[in-house]
Amino acid sequence: MDWQALTLTLRLASITTAVLLLIAVPLGALLVLGRSRWLALLQSLTALPLVLPPTVLGFFLLVLLGPRTAVGRGITALLGHPLAFSFSGLVVGSVLYSLPFAVQPIAAGFAAIDPPLLDAARLLGAGPGRLTVTLLMPLARRSIVAAAVLSFLHTVGEFGVVLMLGGDIPGATRTLSILLYNQVEIFDYSAASRTAGLLLGLSLAALAVIYAAGQARDPGQVLRARGGRRA
Amino acid sequence: MQLRLITAAITVAACLASATAQNSIRIAAAADLEPVLPPILEQFQTETGIHAEATYQASSALTTQIQNGAPFDVFLSADLGYPQKLIGAGLAQGLGDGDTGTPITYARGTLVLWERKDAHLPQPSLEMLRRPEVQRIAIANPERAPYGRAAMAALQKSGLYDSVKSRLVTAENIAQTAQFVDSGNADVGFISLTSATTPRLQADGRYFVVPTGLYAPIEQGAVLVTKAEHRVEAKKFLVFLMSTPVQQEMRQFGLTPSRPVP
Numbered sequence A: 001m002d003w004q005a006l007t008l009t010l011r012l013a014s015i016t017t018a019v020l021l022l023i024a025v026p027l028g029a030l031l032v033l034g035r036s037r038w039l040a041l042l043q044s045l046t047a048l049p050l051v052l053p054p055t056v057l058g059f060f061l062l063v064l065l066g067p068r069t070a071v072g073r074g075i076t077a078l079l080g081h082p083l084a085f086s087f088s089g090l091v092v093g094s095v096l097y098s099l100p101f102a103v104q105p106i107a108a109g110f111a112a113i114d115p116p117l118l119d120a121a122r123l124l125g126a127g128p129g130r131l132t133v134t135l136l137m138p139l140a141r142r143s144i145v146a147a148a149v150l151s152f153l154h155t156v157g158e159f160g161v162v163l164m165l166g167g168d169i170p171g172a173t174r175t176l177s178i179l180l181y182n183q184v185e186i187f188d189y190s191a192a193s194r195t196a197g198l199l200l201g202l203s204l205a206a207l208a209v210i211y212a213a214g215q216a217r218d219p220g221q222v223l224r225a226r227g228g229r230r231a
Numbered sequence B: 001m002q003l004r005l006i007t008a009a010i011t012v013a014a015c016l017a018s019a020t021a022q023n024s025i026r027i028a029a030a031a032d033l034e035p036v037l038p039p040i041l042e043q044f045q046t047e048t049g050i051h052a053e054a055t056y057q058a059s060s061a062l063t064t065q066i067q068n069g070a071p072f073d074v075f076l077s078a079d080l081g082y083p084q085k086l087i088g089a090g091l092a093q094g095l096g097d098g099d100t101g102t103p104i105t106y107a108r109g110t111l112v113l114w115e116r117k118d119a120h121l122p123q124p125s126l127e128m129l130r131r132p133e134v135q136r137i138a139i140a141n142p143e144r145a146p147y148g149r150a151a152m153a154a155l156q157k158s159g160l161y162d163s164v165k166s167r168l169v170t171a172e173n174i175a176q177t178a179q180f181v182d183s184g185n186a187d188v189g190f191i192s193l194t195s196a197t198t199p200r201l202q203a204d205g206r207y208f209v210v211p212t213g214l215y216a217p218i219e220q221g222a223v224l225v226t227k228a229e230h231r232v233e234a235k236k237f238l239v240f241l242m243s244t245p246v247q248q249e250m251r252q253f254g255l256t257p258s259r260p261v262p
Helices: A003-033 A039-050 A054-065 A070-079 A087-111 A115-123 A128-139 A141-156 A160-166 A176-185 A189-217 A219-230 B002-022 B037-048 B059-067 B081-088 B146-157 B161-167 B174-182 B199-204 B231-242 B244-253
Strands: B024-030 B051-057 B074-076 B104-109 B111-116 B137-140 B168-171 B188-192 B205-209 B218-225
Touching: A003 A039, A003 A087, A003 A128, A003 A141, A003 A176, A039 A087, A054 A070, A054 A087, A054 A160, A054 B174, A087 A141, A087 A160, A115 A128, A128 A141, A141 A189, A160 A176, A160 B174, A176 A189, A176 B059, B024 B037, B024 B059, B024 B231, B037 B051, B037 B231, B037 B244, B051 B059, B059 B074, B059 B081, B074 B081, B074 B231, B081 B218, B104 B146, B104 B231, B111 B146, B111 B174, B137 B146, B137 B174, B146 B161, B146 B174, B146 B188, B146 B218, B161 B168, B168 B174, B174 B188, B174 B199, B199 B205, B218 B231, B231 B244
Parallel strands: B024 B051, B024 B074, B137 B168, B137 B188
Antiparallel strands: B074 B218, B104 B218, B111 B188, B111 B205
């Protein structure tokens, strides 16, 4: 078992998820609280990474981040190294690739909140920041958890973008999915089965823990559980 | 009415399917043949009336597909190992009736080191890989891509491997290796002469032919898929592929004929 690939994948997925939540929560709030007619276009843009085949998305990123574009040269000058074939490059690619999986559930969760609640809070003087932190986020907690889980899993299973942008460097860009693909391609099916089994087992365990915790925190359920004990 | 339309559509589709099935073959071709094969297939159709459809993918992926029953008639690999593997499993055979245990070598590949003309680097050569300004060297995956394997062998045999290994980036195949270099993300890359002489890469870059003594010959093997639906046509294609005019043509695509031809 290649533990290096496993820890690299977990690190990539955690950082990507954190960055995505930092982007998706304010973006979701903007989509719900904002009034500009351009917001529909903005929301559509965030869904676009779903449309492109991942390897094609990876190819465009490779070209965009490379030294032949102004963007790529700017980033290289800023960081001191090009983004392609580096861990930070994979983070950039993964954030873009999983963006819809973070933004869509959060935007939907925020949009489902009763508008009179928001109006009442506004009348009491709450600004958009306070609205987001004290109303939207707690009420749409489950959507945020769903967004985090989806982003994390989508990054763990990410393949095409990493393949194009990564360069298969052990410890820097060789993620579990690349390792798995390599094992399948050299017909090492037993190693591939072990890797896939571990990946599926770990994911199942982690998901079960997250969803169980989510259920326990649901106020209705807590009340029902208490009622049950009393009876 | 709707039902009649659907029936009509199915009938038409069935007719079309049988029409294409009658005089056509399916070829599983290694991705590096994409610039080479189409004109050859066209000539084949003109000469024999047999239509040939090719699917281009990595040899390893095609091998897996054939192992799992993909309906190909001929497999043109980028190496000898994968066809040999299929023969070993009883899924493919060579051309001769007696000698079915070996793939047919239809061409030899040549490894080159390629760079963009505007890369501000000296002419490509193996020695230039030692220079510090060469920061990223792209190769195809040496565990499965034939040209990647050849590149690794050349680096090791020339004693360069230790000084370059931290600067290697691995691509999935030759095409991706070329993309890494062409997009400017890698400085140089080991690709096939076939790719390097396609009009686009020819215009953008320059190459150095890696001395053939540094790696085992990249022999490309063809086999007949045992379960081929169109056996007779498939055999005709393999004979055509090995004919002198086609073998001569290989040269203009950067492949070496598998046997001496004038």
